Amino acid sequence: MFGRIEGPYDVVVVGGGPAGLAAALGARESGAERCLILDREPEPGGILNQCIHAGFGLHYFREELTGPEYAERFITKVIDGEIDLAPDTYVSGVSVDSDGTKWVRVLSERFGLKHVRTKAVVLAMGCRERTRGAIRIPGFRPAGVLTAGLAQKMVNMRGYLPGRRVAILGSGDIGLIMARRLTLEGCEVVGVFELMPYSNGLTRNVVQCLDDFGIPLHLSTTVACIHGRERVEGVTVAPVDGHFRAQMAQARTLACDTLLLSIGLIPENELSQSLGLRLDVVTGGPLVSSTLETSMPGLFACGNVLHVHDLVDFVTAESLLAGRFAGEWAQGVRRPADNISLVPGDNVRYCVPHTLSPEREHTIYLRCKEAMKPCRIRVGDLMEKRLRFVVPAEMIMVKIKPDLLARFHGDTLRVDLVPDAGAVED
Amino acid sequence: MYDVAIIGGGVVGCAIARQLAHYRVRTVLLEKQAEVAFGTTKTNSGIIHAGHHSTPDTLKGSLVVSGGDAFDRLCEDLHFGFRRIGELVVAQSAEEIPVIEELFSRGRSKGIHDLEMWDAQRLRREEPNLSHHLCAALFAPRAGVVNPYEFAFALIENAVANGVELRVDSPVVAISDGEDGGLCLHLGDGGAGGPMGGRVEARFVLNCAGVYADRIAALAGVQDFEILPRKGEEYMLDKRLKGLVRRLVFPVPTPASKGILIIPTFDGTLMVGPTAFDTDDREDLATTDLGADTVFDFVSQLCPSITRRDTIAEFAGLRAVSSSNDFIIGPTSRRGFINVAGIQSPGLTASPAIATLVCEILRSEGLVLEERGDFTPRVTGPVRFASLDVKEQQRLAAEDLRFGRVVCRCEMVTEGEIHHAIDHGARTLDGVKFRTRAGMGRCQGGFCTVRCMDILAQRLGLRLEEVTKRGSSSWIVVPRRSPAAVTHPSSSPQTLAED
Amino acid sequence: MAEQSHFVCIGCPIGCPLQLTHEGKEIIEVSGQECNRGAKYAAQEFTDPRRVLTTTVAVEGGRWERLPVKVSAPLLKTQLFAALAVIHEVVVTAPVEQGQVLVRDILGEAGLHVVATRSMPQQGK
Numbered sequence A: 001m002f003g004r005i006e007g008p009y010d011v012v013v014v015g016g017g018p019a020g021l022a023a024a025l026g027a028r029e030s031g032a033e034r035c036l037i038l039d040r041e042p043e044p045g046g047i048l049n050q051c052i053h054a055g056f057g058l059h060y061f062r063e064e065l066t067g068p069e070y071a072e073r074f075i076t077k078v079i080d081g082e083i084d085l086a087p088d089t090y091v092s093g094v095s096v097d098s099d100g101t102k103w104v105r106v107l108s109e110r111f112g113l114k115h116v117r118t119k120a121v122v123l124a125m126g127c128r129e130r131t132r133g134a135i136r137i138p139g140f141r142p143a144g145v146l147t148a149g150l151a152q153k154m155v156n157m158r159g160y161l162p163g164r165r166v167a168i169l170g171s172g173d174i175g176l177i178m179a180r181r182l183t184l185e186g187c188e189v190v191g192v193f194e195l196m197p198y199s200n201g202l203t204r205n206v207v208q209c210l211d212d213f214g215i216p217l218h219l220s221t222t223v224a225c226i227h228g229r230e231r232v233e234g235v236t237v238a239p240v241d242g243h244f245r246a247q248m249a250q251a252r253t254l255a256c257d258t259l260l261l262s263i264g265l266i267p268e269n270e271l272s273q274s275l276g277l278r279l280d281v282v283t284g285g286p287l288v289s290s291t292l293e294t295s296m297p298g299l300f301a302c303g304n305v306l307h308v309h310d311l312v313d314f315v316t317a318e319s320l321l322a323g324r325f326a327g328e329w330a331q332g333v334r335r336p337a338d339n340i341s342l343v344p345g346d347n348v349r350y351c352v353p354h355t356l357s358p359e360r361e362h363t364i365y366l367r368c369k370e371a372m373k374p375c376r377i378r379v380g381d382l383m384e385k386r387l388r389f390v391v392p393a394e395m396i397m398v399k400i401k402p403d404l405l406a407r408f409h410g411d412t413l414r415v416d417l418v419p420d421a422g423a424v425e426d
Numbered sequence B: 001m002y003d004v005a006i007i008g009g010g011v012v013g014c015a016i017a018r019q020l021a022h023y024r025v026r027t028v029l030l031e032k033q034a035e036v037a038f039g040t041t042k043t044n045s046g047i048i049h050a051g052h053h054s055t056p057d058t059l060k061g062s063l064v065v066s067g068g069d070a071f072d073r074l075c076e077d078l079h080f081g082f083r084r085i086g087e088l089v090v091a092q093s094a095e096e097i098p099v100i101e102e103l104f105s106r107g108r109s110k111g112i113h114d115l116e117m118w119d120a121q122r123l124r125r126e127e128p129n130l131s132h133h134l135c136a137a138l139f140a141p142r143a144g145v146v147n148p149y150e151f152a153f154a155l156i157e158n159a160v161a162n163g164v165e166l167r168v169d170s171p172v173v174a175i176s177d178g179e180d181g182g183l184c185l186h187l188g189d190g191g192a193g194g195p196m197g198g199r200v201e202a203r204f205v206l207n208c209a210g211v212y213a214d215r216i217a218a219l220a221g222v223q224d225f226e227i228l229p230r231k232g233e234e235y236m237l238d239k240r241l242k243g244l245v246r247r248l249v250f251p252v253p254t255p256a257s258k259g260i261l262i263i264p265t266f267d268g269t270l271m272v273g274p275t276a277f278d279t280d281d282r283e284d285l286a287t288t289d290l291g292a293d294t295v296f297d298f299v300s301q302l303c304p305s306i307t308r309r310d311t312i313a314e315f316a317g318l319r320a321v322s323s324s325n326d327f328i329i330g331p332t333s334r335r336g337f338i339n340v341a342g343i344q345s346p347g348l349t350a351s352p353a354i355a356t357l358v359c360e361i362l363r364s365e366g367l368v369l370e371e372r373g374d375f376t377p378r379v380t381g382p383v384r385f386a387s388l389d390v391k392e393q394q395r396l397a398a399e400d401l402r403f404g405r406v407v408c409r410c411e412m413v414t415e416g417e418i419h420h421a422i423d424h425g426a427r428t429l430d431g432v433k434f435r436t437r438a439g440m441g442r443c444q445g446g447f448c449t450v451r452c453m454d455i456l457a458q459r460l461g462l463r464l465e466e467v468t469k470r471g472s473s474s475w476i477v478v479p480r481r482s483p484a485a486v487t488h489p490s491s492s493p494q495t496l497a498e499d
Numbered sequence C: 001m002a003e004q005s006h007f008v009c010i011g012c013p014i015g016c017p018l019q020l021t022h023e024g025k026e027i028i029e030v031s032g033q034e035c036n037r038g039a040k041y042a043a044q045e046f047t048d049p050r051r052v053l054t055t056t057v058a059v060e061g062g063r064w065e066r067l068p069v070k071v072s073a074p075l076l077k078t079q080l081f082a083a084l085a086v087i088h089e090v091v092v093t094a095p096v097e098q099g100q101v102l103v104r105d106i107l108g109e110a111g112l113h114v115v116a117t118r119s120m121p122q123q124g125k
Helices: A018-029 A046-050 A067-080 A148-158 A173-184 A203-213 A270-274 A312-330 A402-406 B011-020 B059-069 B071-078 B094-109 B120-126 B148-161 B210-219 B289-302 B347-364 B390-399 B415-423 B429-436 B449-460 C036-047 C077-087
Strands: A009-014 A035-038 A054-056 A084-086 A089-096 A102-108 A112-123 A127-129 A145-147 A165-169 A188-193 A221-227 A234-239 A252-255 A258-261 A265-267 A299-301 A340-344 A348-352 A362-368 A375-379 A383-387 A396-400 A412-419 B002-007 B027-030 B087-091 B116-119 B136-140 B144-146 B165-167 B172-177 B183-187 B199-207 B230-237 B248-250 B261-264 B270-273 B311-319 B328-331 B337-341 B406-408 C003-008 C017-023 C026-031 C054-060 C066-071 C091-093 C101-103 C114-116
Touching: A009 A018, A009 A102, A009 A312, A018 A035, A018 A046, A018 A067, A018 A112, A018 A312, A046 A067, A046 A148, A054 A067, A067 A312, A089 A270, A102 B390, A112 A312, A112 B390, A127 A148, A145 A148, A148 A173, A148 A258, A148 B449, A148 C066, A165 A173, A165 A221, A173 A188, A173 A203, A173 A258, A188 A221, A188 A252, A203 C003, A299 A312, A312 A362, A340 A348, A348 A412, A362 A412, A375 A396, A383 A396, B002 B011, B002 B183, B011 B027, B011 B148, B011 B337, B011 B347, B027 B148, B027 B199, B059 B071, B059 B347, B071 B148, B071 B347, B087 B094, B094 B116, B094 B136, B116 B120, B120 B136, B144 B148, B148 B165, B148 B429, B172 B210, B199 B210, B210 B337, B230 B289, B270 B289, B289 B311, B328 B347, B337 B347, B406 B415, B406 B449, B415 B429, B415 B449, B429 B449, C003 C036, C017 C036, C026 C036, C054 C077, C066 C077
Parallel strands: A009 A035, A009 A112, A035 A084, A112 A299, A145 A258, A165 A188, A165 A258, A340 A412, B002 B027, B002 B199, B027 B165, B087 B248, B199 B337, C054 C091
Antiparallel strands: A089 A102, A102 A112, A127 A265, A221 A234, A234 A252, A348 A362, A362 A396, A375 A383, A375 A412, B087 B136, B116 B136, B172 B183, B183 B199, B230 B270, B230 B311, B248 B261, B261 B270, B328 B337, C003 C017, C017 C026, C054 C066, C066 C114, C101 C114
């Protein structure tokens, strides 16, 4: 039911974007009868509502959909699946009784402040963007410095432009997508500036968002200063050396009235922190077991709040699973604790989940620290696979079947990415 | 014609306005920016000093203690955030101990009797996260912290409630003789320097123009001092460092400044800075790499857990340092024109005492100050939904549905608070931000900006493109172009335009 | 006279730089690829480079002021701005269903429609 909160629930999902929608469906599929999705926006769909471009669902639906189309598929299933959905609702906290009953504190115009009783909770709040403060660009603080995601919301949801002559710092996909979007809306995008010597986004986006429109991509370059007191008037850009320090002797200043920042995403971990969950310092999200349960029993996490994904299809897969385990937990199923730690090894920045169990199949997600081509992925002594090319910007997914783990008697499994023997160094 | 016109709506101008509001005196405050406190006050460190730093033979030194003492009562009446968290002046070596001992005696001679000298052991016990090489400290329990803009907003709100007129976007561009023996202030158009915005006549004019006080004095033909702006950069740190340091931490002072500090702000988040850099440019509010390095290199000596990586926001402000290095408060050779200039540190602390002093000066210059019987000293403070307990939150949200809608997710600011801010003077996005904290959290406005703009637009009858960050030309969005205006960009790579 | 065109393959993260040698419109060869997808991609980009076009149109009386739309089939790169000129004139009235065809056969091409990519309920519903 849309707009209704009538507890008690079996599973409450915090966040109604792709992760939350899938988690609720997974919970329902597992047999949990009463499920509720809470979202702070006036409608579900999360960030997909403003991602009006295509490229979603190639894996999950084998179709190329736009963000809103992908979202609507799941929203329809949620409504058909008799899952309650309360939009315009903010979760201000979760408290737990000694018997494990959870109370989700929610605030909404419709209900005021209410405590919702539930057995299990799934965190699916997504992520936020890194801001100017995080990378400390010196200069003034004029209007016109904003994150690419905020600009996307202004353009796509409201039909306003953040400016007319735009510089973009960061070659993450959001920045690239906005370079194209703004160009299609008549803005002049003066360039995309990327600190690293390689783009952080998909090649497809570099080609179709920048090359197609003659927008230059300047690698190994940073914005060293922002000019303009009331409103952005320009940026000074400079190449960086091997230690990412700006080489001011080669700096140049570009006139522009807007600077978009596309410099990274961080899991939305305020609630995770206030709940005292154990966090992974690398991802910023909670530590989870192979059932996607956090350090608090009956509290699960999935999607970007757990670790920042690239493809929504993987978010859906991960979240269906989290929902299923949450639903089972709500129905009293208690599984033996995982007994294998999964740790990142050579050239692996992080891997999720953080523990494994010989009882089930796992999908492990990981990211490399540096590009490697070709390489081999090694999971302890159990598995080795050749990969043609890995880059930090593209998450790697590996399936581990239970029979593989049945042969393993240690307590720690390490994942390494090593150069393929005989590979030519890049 | 007004009895008093105050030029400048910083904390000093606002404090004087409130003091004058006690009397049957027709007062107008003219602020050149879109809102009060948008100049130096907004960037002030927010420290209410104990008073041991300045010598009693300066105006600075003689007003700081009585000013500081006034804050408890002011806080009760005006409900701004204020807390006496205490201050430590730390000695990094044995050579520095005599300097803090000197501050100790100076403080005592000024009547500050609760100062303490701490040894290394006591320091380590009380502030375990400070460096272990610190060997002693002067502890001043009465030092406190406020949000300076919150204080100024409360002052002006109470002044206006008691009859003072506030005009924003009203820069003074010329001063001539008035018709009835007073002075005539000619106003420019606050927007983009367009045609003249009117005239204000007043018997007395108070020059509270901060960094521009010497220019204003020149307009009155009585400039005999200069303002030498001194820039200070400050760095706000991630709130995960809250509680790392519990008191204000000062190094041993130098002639130029009190030094680079660790400041637990009223909201709890730590701030470090300011630098002290003399500049000719009265609009130089840029933060710099050099400034950041200066701050963090120094602060990490006092507290090794603080690094530049913890920054979530940075800003800079200009201190209005006068050529005499002291406050310049008093009448001039132009009848009716009174300076309240050169208000550098401890100006915020001294502001209540400055207001009292200025009223005395006005009285001795011939202004009759008759108390009005109906002065109401109190304002109801703004609601801070996030700091209410759950029961209060529940009650409030049930009473007024606008408190059920969270706009800023990072700081849990509700729509009701945004409306309250607009009711009480916010006209810009920064005005909302500084009154409610919306946009000050970890995402720095990423999620709440559009909603805040919507509410401002709706309440003030503006189109979205007319909503500004802080007035004047700080527009935030532009409307889409009509279809005919959109063409394909050239297919050759964009050439870089030189500035 | 043999000429060269350059492309970057988007088939996988490697992003092979491709060189396509052609005489007029006739492709002679493609080099630089590490797999066959590269040759196919370069040929497609040379002869018939297509893009999916998405944007928003004005909507009246809806929950939001803009409605996201797409063109039902990929357009030639060179058609994008002509198509935008047509699409950005469109104003629809809520309610709109996802998948609803808003304009048929734009740019005179049969089968090239402007389609709503979300449903837009009326304001307040």
